[in-house]
Amino acid sequence: MARTLINLPKTAKPGDVIAIKTLISHPMETGFRPGADGRILPRNIVTEFVCRFEDAEIFRAELFPASAANPYLTFTWVATRSGRFSFTWRGDAGFEQTESAAITVA
């Protein structure tokens, strides 16, 4: 399991624009670099990130080999109602990780 750091406010008022920050520990190996033995290291990157609020997708990103290690993604959301966010990272070699966080809107 990769370490993730997810930060968003625990509470918000309806109509507030909130910032969601996500950081995941991942080498983002490009697939172009030789390793210590001279052979090309296989590509190992996160290719897709999806954030859902309850059942609705609210943010999606595709990532490519030029992304830095430990990709940091931040985006905003207009607070409508209380609920749970799910954050999913998918990548090479079957990498998939999902985390969740809750918000109370009142």
Added chain:
Amino acid sequence: MPPRPGSPLPAALLALLITWAPARAEPVAPAERRSGFEEMGPGIQAMQRDDDVNPGMLAVADGAELWTAAPPSGRPSCAGCHGEAASAMRGVAARYPAWDARTARPVDLQDRVNACRRVHQGAEPLAYESPDLLALTAFVATQSRGVPIAPPDDARLDAARAQGRALFAGRQGQLGLSCAICHDDHWGRRLGSAVIPQGHPTGYPLYRLEWQGLGSLQRRLRNCLTGMRAEPFGFGAPEYVALELYLATRAAPLPLETPAVRP
């Protein structure tokens, strides 16, 4: 006109050689000491300041888990003896390297963690630059954020400190450079596009964008040595601890900022 063979050096060149040859190597005065943080652009400074963005915090979170994880031997975890890191480890990293009575030599924080593992936890020492050792040292050092570096006033450390100072001031490598030539005499100027910092170890282990990961002060010192085309010492060499000791003296009383972010 080129000088004829055997003729004295042109006066200007001679004057240059005389003024340049002996490096001044005056340590930076305490009031003038500044962290490499100040030399960075606002983007990377913001990255370091915000714990939600600072990628070093990923390792700190790993370290927090390791702190409470019991070793396979069934002996206590770090927390089992030391308790809450936020209080027990506050200020500890600011006092390292320190004298280790058991082995009768100075040790840095990494050595201390490994000694603790061996002696009190019955566990294998962690390899230098391994993710677990970086995570644990980052976690411990983060508890001292904002604490001024305060090297121990311990006479037993004097010999190593003097050795560190000599290593810092002495020319080495194929380019004939010393640490002091860049970091004492020319800090604030540029080497290529990069600003030369004063070279204070305020944020180790730190996240370097160039490394795309966390690294220890020893890794940084090895980088500098290879950059000077000198033979780097092996990880864990006493020369590094001596250098770390001198660097801590040279950096006091700057506050610790682990986990720092550097370009």
